[in-house]
Amino acid sequence: MFSFLRWSSGSAALLGVTMTFAAIVPVTISAPTVAQTTSPSPSPGAEVNFSDVAPDFWARPFIQALAQRNIITGFPNGTFRPQQPVERAEFATMIAKAFEQNQVRQLGESGFTDVPGDYWAASEIQEAFQTGFMVGYGGTLFFPEQPIPRAQAITALANGLRLSPNGTPANILRSYYQDAGWIPAYAINPIAAATQANIVVNYPNVKALNPLRNLTRAEAAALLYQALVRQGKIEPLPNNVAATNYIVGRNNAIGQTSSTTTSTSNNGSSTSTTSSTTTSTSDTRGSTNTTTSTTSTTEPGDIYALSTLNFTTLSSALKTAGLADTLKGKGPYTVFAPTDEAFAALPKETLNKLLQPENRETLTKILKYHVVSGELTTDQLKRGELKTLEDRPINIQINPGTNQIAVNDASVTQPNIKASNGVIHAINEVLIPPDINLNQLGK
Known part of the structure; x- marks a missing residue:
């Protein structure tokens, strides 16, 4: 029953293999809009206030404590942008500032091919890799400007701090999280260990891990703070601080x-x-x-129930199109599920039009184009065409070198999300049937 939560030895190797399923996106090495990068201070300084972090903001205690130590910093205009996603290069920089771990491995002489020597975070990325926190994709790529998912960030902290779970990881995760079935295979052991170490912080629902969602800057501050508490570098938040309500296990004590x-x-x-x-x-x-x-x-929810946890735009669209009950049914089905970011990449007016009653038929056709009858995990997918519920085929491509799976022009970013009535594969683009012209949607 826990087949989708099984873990094998060699977590670092499995992480490297699993992450090859991540979206292969063009990497642009340019000057990013990131927070100021200053050298960390070993002791707290003056209180730091950001104009967009209100006194009652849930993560304010974490943000202020780390800002006082210059582990995290704000932007030149005095903001912190707490809801902004954290890119991998930015998270590597935060790690480099927060921790003083010994080197456990050496980055090859060629380094990461998408991180040139003069890249703004090159040394921090190298340090995060060599101290065991972060890894690359396929051994040669780092994707520095790709947002980091929560599962990947928690995994990095657990690996860098050399944490191991005490007990069966699947049981640990199931006892804490309502969406444990969404945790990628590479992250199962590390997240179980981080959970037991009280590093994980979930806002607003402490039982919702949201492992596939991109990490925000506020969440990064909370995770880093708790990791430093684990190391004994920072005192735990007092019991009367509201933010402790979101620490998994309520880490109010030492x-x-x-x-x-x-x-x-x-x-x-x-x-x-x-x-x-x-x-x-x-x-x-x-x-x-x-x-x-x-x-x-101990069984995962149905496809629609799981979509409401981490594919919120898709679940809303399924409900609007009247397909929610279908994906609650017996099935089984294979769903190539566009992420929230994939829907957000559509022109805003297009998405708004699709959700209007006059375009329900078109929306239904598009959504059914993402669903295949039967349960097909990645090891069962074959190159070629697959017939969808829309009665039109999608094209499956598999890169034999990297095992990267593509569906039409979309990449599978998270495979084999097990549901009680099938399987979900997250993809990074919305698939449009060839007979649909989005420019002709009703107003």
């Missing part, structure tokens, strides 16, 4: 131990697990014991 008792029942159609977890925490103010009971299913 020490935490957990024990979980799990019982399983099978009613013939589904399997459920009830876990009782006792957590003991202690700090200089005393100790507390908390017992919680949670019930979760």
Whole structure:
């Protein structure tokens, strides 16, 4: 039942293989619009206030603490841009400032081919790689300007801090996250370890990891802060700070131990697990014991249910088109699911028109063009045409050197997301049937 959460030895190797499925996008080496990069200070400085970080903003304590240490910095106009996605080069720079880890490997003499020696973050990228935090794609590419997903960022911190899970990773993840089935294979062990180490911070729902969503600057500050707490470099946030509500496991104290008792029942159609977890925490103010009971299913949700977690635009479109019930059905189906970023790449007026009642038939055709009958994982996909529910074929291409899968002109960015009624493959473009002209949509 946990086949989609299995992990094999050699996490670094598996990460390298799995990440070859990431979108292969053109890399433009140009001066990015990033925060100021100053040298980190070993001790807190004066309080730093950003004009776009309100006093009651959920991540303000994390942001302020790291800004005082110059681990993270703002922009010249006095803003922090907390909701802005973090690019891989930027995250490497944050890591280089935050941690002083020993080198565990050597970057080859040629380095990463898409990171020239004069690139603004070249030395930080090299350090993040050599200290074991971050890896490249296919051994030669780093994709410095590609946004970093939350799963990848948490994995980087867990690997760099040499964390290992205590227990079965699948059980750990299921006990904490309602969307554990979305965690990529390479990230299962590291995220389980980071969760136990109280590094993971989820806002606004502490049980929603959103592993495929791009990391924001506010979230990066929270993760880095908690990683430094783990190292003993920063004090944990006080219990009365609201931000502690979003730390997985409520890391309000210095020490935490957990024990979980799990019982399983099978009613013939589904399997459920009830876990009782006792957590003991202690700090200089005393100790507390908390017992919680949670019930979760060990089977993943249906395709539509999973789409509401990490493919929000797609799920909205499915509902508008009247296809939600279809993808809640028995199936099985294979869905090539455009990410939110893929929909956002469409002209805004086009997306708005597609969601209007007068264009429902066109929207339905487009969405059905992303669905194939039967469950086809990546090892079952073959080169050539696949017939869709729209009764028109899509073209599957597989690069034998990198195992990169393309669907028409789109790339599979996250394969094999297991659902109870099939499988989802995330793609980075919206597929348009050849008989659809988006310029002719009704107003």
